Amino acid sequence: EAQVTQNPRYLITVTGKKLTVTCSQNMNHEYMSWYRQDPGLGLRQIYYSMNVEVTDKGDVPEGYKVSRKEKRNFPLILESPSPNQTSLYFCASSTTRKSYGYTFGSGTRLTVV
Amino acid sequence: AQKITQTQPGMFVQEKEAVTLDCTYDTSDPSYGLFWYKQPSSGEMIFLIYQGSYDQQNATEGRYSLNFQKARKSANLVISASQLGDSAMYFCAMREDLGNTPLVFGKGTRLSVIA
Numbered sequence: 316e317a318q319v320t321q322n323p324r325y326l327i328t329v330t331g332k333k334l335t336v337t338c339s340q341n342m343n344h345e346y347m348s349w350y351r352q353d354p355g356l357g358l359r360q361i362y363y364s365m366n367v368e369v370t371d372k373g374d375v376p377e378g379y380k381v382s383r384k385e386k387r388n389f390p391l392i393l394e395s396p397s398p399n400q401t402s403l404y405f406c407a408s409s410t411t412r413k414s415y416g417y418t419f420g421s422g423t424r425l426t427v428v
Numbered sequence: 429a430q431k432i433t434q435t436q437p438g439m440f441v442q443e444k445e446a447v448t449l450d451c452t453y454d455t456s457d458p459s460y461g462l463f464w465y466k467q468p469s470s471g472e473m474i475f476l477i478y479q480g481s482y483d484q485q486n487a488t489e490g491r492y493s494l495n496f497q498k499a500r501k502s503a504n505l506v507i508s509a510s511q512l513g514d515s516a517m518y519f520c521a522m523r524e525d526l527g528n529t530p531l532v533f534g535k536g537t538r539l540s541v542i543a
Contacts, residue, residue, distance in 0.1 A: 355437075356535060357519060
């Protein structure tokens with residue numbers, strides 16, 4: 316089944332404790348992206364990657380890191396999480412064609428206390 | 429500048445009635461794609477419908493249709509014969525063709541279907 320798998324689904328952590336949210340896709344998509352969703356703000360892009368070893372900042376990159384060492388994986392790293400990073404996070408992948416929408420993962424609900 | 433505008437934070441519709449969710453967009457790229465996604469209370473993002481900027485016909489997918497008015501830069505979603513299961517957040521999104529730009533989302537409209 317074609318899918319984007321992100322883990323964990325739910326995570327509660329403390330301020331300053333480094334964490335990684337994993338994302339993997341099995342569709343050989345070039346394009347992968349991380350979004351965060353906050354009430355009233357819609358989905359905002361954090362980082363994206365157009366291919367292996369190619370990453371770039373989205374609209375809200377502060378406090379996040381990513382890497383793309385393999386085509387299928389695109390982990391999101393929070394080196395020192397803060398409460399304002401409490402949010403619902405989505406990983407998504409796509410081909411580079413404009414007519415192709417994104418396939419989304421199931422989401423990770425992160426709470427930083 | 430905001431590229432996707434959804435002016436209706438919330439909407440109510442009676443079951444079996446049709447409802448239109450508004451979306452306007454802003455781009456200078458002549459080639460772009462417009463998308464609608466549904467997000468039920470369970471949280472997942474479900475792709476509903478796609479419209480390309482050069483498509484002559486309005487897109488339709490079952491009970492979903494996209495009222496595309498290019499000159500007005502609007503891409504409204506029409507849901508016919510609403511069902512209780514249509515209650516969800518709905519997001520309009522756009523992807524420009526130039527430079528492999530990302531999918532940009534509006535802030536969403538929460539639709540509530542009333543029995």
